[in-house]
Every structure is written in C-alpha cells, then in structure tokens.
Amino acid sequence: MLRNFLSLSENVMDVIDTSLQRLVEKSSATCAFLFERSGYLISSTGGFSYLPANDMSAISAGTLGALHQMLDLAHTEEVAIKLYSQEIDNIYFQKITPRIFVALLFDVKTPERQIRVAAGEFNKAVSQLLTREDTQADLKGTAQFIEQKLDELFSEV
Numbered sequence: 001m002l003r004n005f006l007s008l009s010e011n012v013m014d015v016i017d018t019s020l021q022r023l024v025e026k027s028s029a030t031c032a033f034l035f036e037r038s039g040y041l042i043s044s045t046g047g048f049s050y051l052p053a054n055d056m057s058a059i060s061a062g063t064l065g066a067l068h069q070m071l072d073l074a075h076t077e078e079v080a081i082k083l084y085s086q087e088i089d090n091i092y093f094q095k096i097t098p099r100i101f102v103a104l105l106f107d108v109k110t111p112e113r114q115i116r117v118a119a120g121e122f123n124k125a126v127s128q129l130l131t132r133e134d135t136q137a138d139l140k141g142t143a144q145f146i147e148q149k150l151d152e153l154f155s156e157v
Contacts, residue, residue, distance in 0.1 A: 008042075012129050013043070015125070015126065015129060016034060016042065016043050016126055016129070017043050017045070019122055019125045019126050020032055020033075020034060020043050020044070020045045020102075020122070021045045022122070022125075023045075023102070023104070023118050023119065023121070023122040024045055024046045024104075026114075026117075026118040026121065027104055027106065027110070027114055027115045027117075027118035027119065028106070028110045028114060029046065029092075029104040029105060029106040029110065029115060029118075030046055030047055030049070030089050030104075030105045030106060030107065031044065031045065031046025031047050031048050031053075031104070031105050032044065032045055032046055032102060032103065032104045032105075032122075033045075033053050033056060033057055033060075033102070033103055034096070034100065034101070034102050034126075035057035035060060035061060035100070035101055035102075035103065036061075036099055036100055037061055037064065037065070037098075037099050037100070037101065038061055039057050039058035039059075039060070039061035039062070040057065041053055041054050041057040042100070044056075044057075046105075048105075050087075050088065056103070056105075057103075060091070060093065060101070060103050063081070063091075063093075064079075064093060064101060067079060077094060077095040078092070078093060078094040078095070078116065078119070079092070079093050080092045080093075080112055080115070081093075089105035089106055089107055090105070090106050090107070090108065091103055091104070091105055091106075092104045092106065092112070092115050092116070092119065094116075094119045094120070094122075094123060096123055096126060096127050096130060097127060097130050097131050100130055102119060102122060102123070104118075104119060
C-alpha cells in the first residue's frame with residue numbers, strides 16, 4: 001500500500017482499519033476510504049458498488065487537486081460533493097493531515113451533519129497516529145525532499 005510515503009506498523013494499521021469501520025457504522029455511509037493526496041489507498045471499508053476502492057482513491061485525489069485553490073480560499077478542511085442522482089452516492093472529504101484525506105460515500109437519505117460529526121471523530125482518532133515522526137518515511141530523493149531543500153536554499157534570498 002502506502003509504504004513509499006509512510007511507515008505504518010501493523011498496530012497502527014489495525015487502529016486505522018477499526019476506526020474506519022466505526023466511521024462507516026456511525027455515519028451510515030455506504031463506504032469510506034483513507035488515501036494519500038497522490039491517490040494511494042491506505043485503507044477502505046464498506047460497499048464500493050460501482051468502482052473499486054483503488055480507483056475511487058485515485059479519482060478523489062484528482063478531485064481534491066482540482067478543488068485545492070477553492071478550499072484554501074474558503075479556509076476549510078472539508079468538502080461535500082452532492083450528486084443529484086440515484087445511481088451515484090454523494091461524497092464527503094475531510095483532511096486528516098496535509099497529505100492524507102478520508103472520503104465517505106453516502107446516499108441522499110443520510111444527513112450530512114451525521115457524516116461530518118462521525119468524520120470529525122475519526123479524524124481525532126487517527127490524525128495523531130499519522131503525524132508522528134516514526135510514521136514518516138525517508139524522503140531523500142523524492143519531490144517533497146527536493147522541494148524542502150530548495151526552500152531552505154532560497155529562504156535567505
């Protein structure tokens with residue numbers, strides 16, 4: 001899964017998986033998935049009826065990338081996309097860390113407030129696990145590493 005970006009122990013993955021299952025139960029969502037902003041799927045649970053979870057995480061990353069400027073301008077960590085269709089569920093995103101997001105698919109009968117509250121609880125349960133230093137992989141040679149070094153180099157200019 002996401003081993004190139006994060007180093008997650010089996011215990012941390014168990015907590016994430018259990019928390020994600022609890023999120024789906026509390027929110028009454030169809031399914032939920034945790035993904036990295038590049039589209040890598042970390043974990044998923046629930047019924048993905050029309051697309052596999054891997055495809056949904058890649059599409060979601062692209063959607064959030066397209067909405068990034070708008071979300072920054074709105075100063076928000078969450079967004080819901082409502083689709084007025086019986087065939088496709090609505091989708092809700094919440095930022096867990098700057099690189100990691102949770103998404104929930106839910107139908108029109110599910111109150112959005114229920115989704116938001118449950119996602120907030122999930123965020124509190126896993127965000128500290130995903131921001132600890134021991135979960136960060138060695139980034140040497142990655143675009144993020146190069147970006148950091150360039151920022152350091154030109155910070156005094």
